[in-house]
Amino acid sequence: SQELEQSPQSLIVQEGKNLTINCTSSKTLYGLYWYKQKYGEGLIFLMMLQKGGEEKSHEKITAKLDEKKQQSSLHITASQPSHAGIYLCGRGAYNTDKLIFGTGTRLQVFP
Amino acid sequence: GAVVSQHPSRVICKSGTSVKIECRSLDFQATTMFWYRQFPKQSLMLMATSNEGSKATYEQGVEKDKFLINHASLTLSTLTVTSAHPEDSSFYICSARRQLAVYEQYFGPGTRLTVT
Numbered sequence: 001s002q003e004l005e006q007s008p009q010s011l012i013v014q015e016g017k018n019l020t021i022n023c024t025s026s027k028t029l030y031g032l033y034w035y036k037q038k039y040g041e042g043l044i045f046l047m048m049l050q051k052g053g054e055e056k057s058h059e060k061i062t063a064k065l066d067e068k069k070q071q072s073s074l075h076i077t078a079s080q081p082s083h084a085g086i087y088l089c090g091r092g093a094y095n096t097d098k099l100i101f102g103t104g105t106r107l108q109v110f111p
Numbered sequence: 112g113a114v115v116s117q118h119p120s121r122v123i124c125k126s127g128t129s130v131k132i133e134c135r136s137l138d139f140q141a142t143t144m145f146w147y148r149q150f151p152k153q154s155l156m157l158m159a160t161s162n163e164g165s166k167a168t169y170e171q172g173v174e175k176d177k178f179l180i181n182h183a184s185l186t187l188s189t190l191t192v193t194s195a196h197p198e199d200s201s202f203y204i205c206s207a208r209r210q211l212a213v214y215e216q217y218f219g220p221g222t223r224l225t226v227t
Contacts, residue, residue, distance in 0.1 A: 002154075032184060035218075042115075042139055043155075043218040088154060095161075095210060097143060104154045 004102035012108045021105045023089030025070040032072045032097040036062050043062050079109045114138055115207050117219035124195055124226055132190045132222045134205030141207035142187035149202040161188045195226040
């Protein structure tokens with residue numbers, strides 16, 4: 001099984017709707033990252049969460065970290081077609097500088 | 112700042128040939144670069160960690176003799192897929208970590224390799 005499980009695996013929403021993507025770790029989280037990937041392209045860094053309870057926002061995207069539950073959520077408000085892509089959570093591996101990525105969530109936003 | 116480029120963006124090669132993919136940090140020095148592989152509709156899988164001036168560290172299950180990694184300078188790492196086979200067809204992405212910035216990784220745009 002994957003160390004980082006994301007849900008849902010895919011999501012299709014209508015423009016203007018809110019949505020939430022979850023990322024659950026089977027191991028202790030030492031920092032949690034969120035990235036976005038457009039189809040067939042590299043990754044765009046969205047934000048990093050380091051402390052339990054931490055919440056960060058960037059434009060219409062908000063991410064929270066629940067350290068006790070080893071879980072993070074990414075919330076998009078009033079989704080737009082530009083939000084479409086693959087969202088990946090990633091966590092640092094203890095005592096290394098490696099990133100381990102989640103299973104990914106494919107988001108489609110239709111007008 | 113913090114731009115990472117990859118070359119080529121797409122490559123098609125015949126089975127049995129070797130292909131080299133370059134990863135460059137354009138405006139910063141990267142002591143560490145990472146190589147990932149991504150299959151369709153799947154997440155990124157770390158293949159190896161490349162440190163400037165030393166041998167790469169490969170993840171379990173990755174053949175080091177097949178995927179040769181060289182990190183000869185602080186701005187360039189190369190991945191050579193030797194004796195490529197159709198099952199090596201994939202999307203290869205590199206990332207680079209700035210010197211002294213433990214938590215920051217910047218990703219390249221990826222290289223799509225198709226082996227015929």
